[in-house]
Amino acid sequence: MSALSSRNFDRRTALRAALGLAAAGGLAACGSNTGRGGGSGDGLVQYFHAYGEAGVEQAVKRYAKAYDKADVTTQWITGNNFEQKLFAALLTDNAPDVFEFHPQIQMVKSGQVADLTDIIDPVKDDFNPADIKSHTVDGKIYGVRMIDDPQFLFYRPSLFEKAKVEVPTTLEELIEAADKLTTSKVKGIFLGNDLTSVDRPLIWSAGADTLTADNKPAFNTDAVADGLKQLRGLFTSGNLLLDAPADSWDPSALIQGLTAIQWCGMWAMPAMQKALGDDIGIFPFPKVGSAGKQSVYNGGWSMFVNAKGKNVEAAKEYVKWLWIDQKKYQEDFATSYGFHIPPRTSLAESATKLKSGLPAEGVKLFNEFGHFDNIGWTQAMIAAFWDVIANTVRKDGDPKAALDACEKKVDAELKKLFG
Structure with a gap:
């Protein structure tokens, strides 16, 4: 997952994506084409976003080269607008046969x-x-999960000790800890530059959910509203790192000593350990309100086949070969370039790099507190909830009014999708 999670692309892109594939119709096709589109019959084209960890691009191209039934070309899409380029390309004759997304x-x-x-x-x-459930609609599975990417709050134990701070388990305790940890040089906590990284953890930790099992809005609760109020207090406290050089997916804020606590993903563990040695710990997003429970957001990436391409069967065969048959490559992808959890239980259990220390702790928290993507919680709904965060945490809007407005937007989207 690394460089981008489903929530870490810029707002303009998010809103463009929110309008669905059709809205991208006016966009130009992706500029990094080989000129040999998926439909040309002489090969397959796959799209990947640019992962932040060194070696991923080379690995993906190495796997493709090892496939002997078709010539597979990889488009490595750099920049923050992978979704925009993907959606635009899917509307053209140069659409990829295979692509990663959520x-x-x-x-x-x-x-x-x-x-x-x-x-x-x-x-x-x-x-x-x-992972099967999050890709299933009406009993059919649309996509193969490649990696699971749990996200946590990373912290510096040495700074906790110095400030006499315990690991927080509630949002109140987290906000108090951020206050005690803040000095003239170091901010107490970093939750990403626009705070949207913690959108779903806030909902889950408050004992709510994005949608109910029968696809009705489930996030508009008093506990979520209270959580937003508390985050507003943190935002105005001076203890929150804002406008860091890189967003929360990148571990540099913690590594460079800009903050004592940072929201980030398991993929960044090797870089953090290299820079900080043993002075690194993790904990889940804390409980919000009395009925809440700590939560771990599990992001990740999945491989899809373009159903409108001209090589659907050949593309399916390639996806089966790489993401189902080649367990050696699947483990390499998950554990050699940052740490991710393989979605295959057999691989997750045998992956030696995840068996001890911080990665093992990450797996444990993932198993105990993990929440997965809901296939019905679309980009439009994500963007609507990001508006809630912008209007209540960054500005001083009323949380209940913002949640009511969001619920109306989500309801309208659900009616479009489910009637």
Whole structure:
């Protein structure tokens, strides 16, 4: 996942993506084409976003080169607008045959992604059941999970000791800790430059959810409103790092000593350990309100087949070969370039790099507190909740009014999708 998670692209892109594939129609096709589109019959094209860790691009191209049934070209999309370029390209003759993204129901409803049930079914029981569920619509599976990416609050134990701070388990305790840890040189905490990184953890930790099991809004609760109020207090306290040189997906704020606590993902552990040695710990997003429970957001990336491409069967065969048959490559991808959890249970259990120390602690928190993407929680809904954060935490808007407005927008989207 690394360089970008589903929530870490800029707001303009998010809103563009929110309007769905059709809205991208006016955009130019992606400029990094080989001129040999997916439909040309002489090969397959796959799209990847630019991962932040060194070696990922070379690994992805190495796997593709090892495939002997088709010539596979990789488009490595740099910059913050992977989604925008992907959605634009999908509307052209140069659309990729295979691409990575996150499970999104509108891509299923619009017929953009191919049903992969037949290639996943034989090994379905070896996948984390939550990864299967988050890619399933009406009993069909649309996408193969490649990596699971749990996200936590990382902290410097030495700074906690110095400030006599315990690891917080509630949002109140986190805000108090940030106050005690803040000095003239170091801010107490960094939650990303626009705070949208903690959108879903805030909901889950408050004992709520994005949607109910029957796809109704479930986030508009008093506990979520209280959590937003508390974050507003943190925002105005002077203890929150704002406008860091890189966003929360990048570990540099913690590594450079700009903050004592940082929201980030498991992928950044090797870089943090290299820079800070043993002076690094993790804890889940804390409990919000009396009915809440700590939470760990599990992001990640999945591989999809373009159902509107001209090489659907060949593309499915390649995806099966790489992301289902080649366990050696799957483990390499998950553990050699930053740490990720393989979605295959057998690989997650055998991956030696995840068996001890901080990575093992990450796996433990993932198993105990993990929440996965909901395929029905679309980009439009994500953008609507980001507006809530902007209007209540960054500005001083009323949380209940903002949540009510968001619920109306989400309801309208749900009606479009489910009638």
